Each structure stands twice: as C-alpha cells, then as structure tokens.
Amino acid sequence: MSSYRQEYAWAKKLLTKAGCESPAFDALCLFSHAFGMDRTGLALSGDKEADGEKVPSFRGQVRSRAGGYPLQYLLGEWEFMGLPFSVGEGVLIPRADTELLCETGLSFLKGRRTKRVLELCAGSGAVAVSLAHFDRDAQVTAVEKSPQALSYLRQNVARHGSRVTVAEGDVLVKPAQDAVYDLILSNPPYIPAGEIGRLMKEVSFEPRMALDGGEDGLLFYRAIVTHYPSLLCPGGMLAVEIGAEQGEQVRRLFEEAGFSQVAVGRDLAGLDRLVSGIWPGGKRTAQVCNFDRNTV
Structure with a gap:
C-alpha cells in the first residue's frame, strides 16, 4: 500500500506529464477533496498509509484531470468573490x-x-x-x-x-x-x-x-x-x-x-x-x- 505522500507525488507527476498549467495546485486540490487533508496535514501525516477505500476514486479523478477535465467540475465547487459556488x-x-x-x-x-x-x-x-x-x-x-x-x-x-x-x-x-x-x-x-x-x-x-x-x-x-x-x-x-x-x-x-x-x-x-x-x-x-x- 502507498502512503499519502506517495499518492500526492504520483498525482503531481501525472499532471505534470499531462501538461497541466498548475500540477502541484491541482494535485493538492484533488488530494484534499479525496482525503480531507490539506497541505499541513500532508506534511504531518504524509507517511501514514493512505485510506485504501478512497485511493481508487482519487486516482480516477487525477486521471480525468490529466485528460483535460475541469478541476472545478471534479471538486464540485469553485470560489468567486470569496464565496464557494456549486458547479x-x-x-x-x-x-x-x-x-x-x-x-x-x-x-x-x-x-x-x-x-x-x-x-x-x-x-x-x-x-x-x-x-x-x-x-x-x-x-x-x-x-x-x-x-x-x-x-x-x-x-x-x-x-x-x-x-x-x-x-x-x-x-x-x-x-x-x-x-x-x-x-x-x-x-x-x-x-x-x-x-x-x-x-x-x-x-x-x-x-x-x-x-x-x-x-x-x-x-x-x-x-x-x-x-x-x-x-x-x-x-x-x-x-x-x-x-x-x-x-x-x-x-x-x-x-x-x-x-x-x-x-x-x-x-x-x-x-x-x-x-x-x-x-x-x-x-x-x-x-x-x-x-x-x-x-x-
């Protein structure tokens, strides 16, 4: 099984290879959406084993993003004027x-x-x-x-x-x-x-x-x-x-x-x-x- 840090690194690498403009940002957004863990959580708990039930969904969303699917649609919401909007x-x-x-x-x-x-x-x-x-x-x-x-x-x-x-x-x-x-x-x-x-x-x-x-x-x-x-x-x-x-x-x-x-x-x-x-x-x-x- 992989760790949280390895899952994030895999996502960042795949998005970079796919030519995403902001692979680190997109990877972190999808990571946080899937695992409920922000950058600080990743730094503190990155070496722990990733939740096996959530990994397939996370990887599927990363692959979709690598294929050009909008990050905002994958997250289900986006911010405008400091407010979150469902999209x-x-x-x-x-x-x-x-x-x-x-x-x-x-x-x-x-x-x-x-x-x-x-x-x-x-x-x-x-x-x-x-x-x-x-x-x-x-x-x-x-x-x-x-x-x-x-x-x-x-x-x-x-x-x-x-x-x-x-x-x-x-x-x-x-x-x-x-x-x-x-x-x-x-x-x-x-x-x-x-x-x-x-x-x-x-x-x-x-x-x-x-x-x-x-x-x-x-x-x-x-x-x-x-x-x-x-x-x-x-x-x-x-x-x-x-x-x-x-x-x-x-x-x-x-x-x-x-x-x-x-x-x-x-x-x-x-x-x-x-x-x-x-x-x-x-x-x-x-x-x-x-x-x-x-x-x-």
Whole structure:
C-alpha cells in the first residue's frame, strides 16, 4: 500500500506529464477533496498509509484531470468573490476575471436609494449571489435559460441564503413587459462560433451555450443593447463582461444605443474586460417585468 505522500507525488507527476498549467495546485486540490487533508496535514501525516477505500476514486479523478477535465467540475465547487459556488457539467465555471463585473456593480449601487438589479445569462449565479451577499439592500433578479444552469443557480441561491429571485428567460428575446432596474449586469456568451473549437481542451467540457456568441461574438451584446435599455431607470447602468479584443466594438454598440459615459474597464492583466454605460432615458414608473419567475 502507498502512503499519502506517495499518492500526492504520483498525482503531481501525472499532471505534470499531462501538461497541466498548475500540477502541484491541482494535485493538492484533488488530494484534499479525496482525503480531507490539506497541505499541513500532508506534511504531518504524509507517511501514514493512505485510506485504501478512497485511493481508487482519487486516482480516477487525477486521471480525468490529466485528460483535460475541469478541476472545478471534479471538486464540485469553485470560489468567486470569496464565496464557494456549486458547479458541474452544464454550467459555466466562475472565473476571477468576472469579479470585475461584480465589483463594478457594487460600486455603482453604493449610496443609491434604490438598488434594483437584473443579471442576464446568470449561469451559476456567482455574480447575482455575490452582489446580494455584499449589498444586503440590493433586490436582485437572475435570468438564465439553460435548465442545467438553472439547477446550479437555484442551488447557489439556496446555499448562501440569498434573496435573489431566479427567473427563466431567453436574453435574445425582449421581455413581454417593461420593468425598472437601477443596474443590469451580464457576462453573456462572447466567443465567436468559429473559435470555440480552438480553445483550451478543458473549456470544451463547458456548455457551448454559455460560450457561443454567434458568428462574430457580438450576438448577445446586440440583443442586450436593443431589448434592455427600456428596463433601466434614468441614470441606470448597464455593464457587461467582454472578450479582450471586443472593447471598441462593444463600446460602439453602447454609444449607438444611446448610452452616455460609456467606459471600457480593464482586468488585472491590463486587458479590456468590461464595458459600462449610463442610460439617460426619460421619466419612468415602476412595473413588473414578465419573466417566468420562481423564487428559491
């Protein structure tokens, strides 16, 4: 039988050989997930015989990771804005780059009298739930079309005790009625359809529905700036995550739609990552948007 240290070393070696970008980190994550032992535990108890009942499952997950299967799906959850979110096949994995979208929304809401928020293409709910968690006065509605993603969205809303309202809806179709929101956020699919097959292997396991932005990657941005300004109150903000090469194109779409103060935000790597704009609009009265709603 092997020791815990030998199991970890085997995993690290296999992942290194497979070309994983962070073999030591991935090996430790899977090791901790399988054996309930962190780095300190490994240092203190590494020479003990590994739990024979857990070894086969651990090795199977390591082999899956070596084959390109996402680490996040194997672990069943991933962190976003310091909070754990349940993830799995059928839902986009939350990424640190998207925290800029959430932080932009939180900054905009700070000090506002009303904080009505709509998130489009909500996926796992990472943005909607985090925003509601860090701003307790926010009234958030999260819209998602995919049945699989909706399942994770509901799980994460329930997991964090959030007051987020979950709504099923197709972002490409204009809602039947107007509503009033102070802030609309979205991390929509934005990868050009022809480029999806050239992405990293592990991305191929994520739902194409959450990646495919149409022929030029701008399909959802056009729909959002066409259908959703009417749902914003005067002075309300629309903010969307973008691909690193899409800043100028999406900025132009915002300006052509009538947004003011249009800005392109950059991530920690200095890449274009977000476009935001303020809707000047006119006088509005509150109504209810006719999404297919159900609150968790």
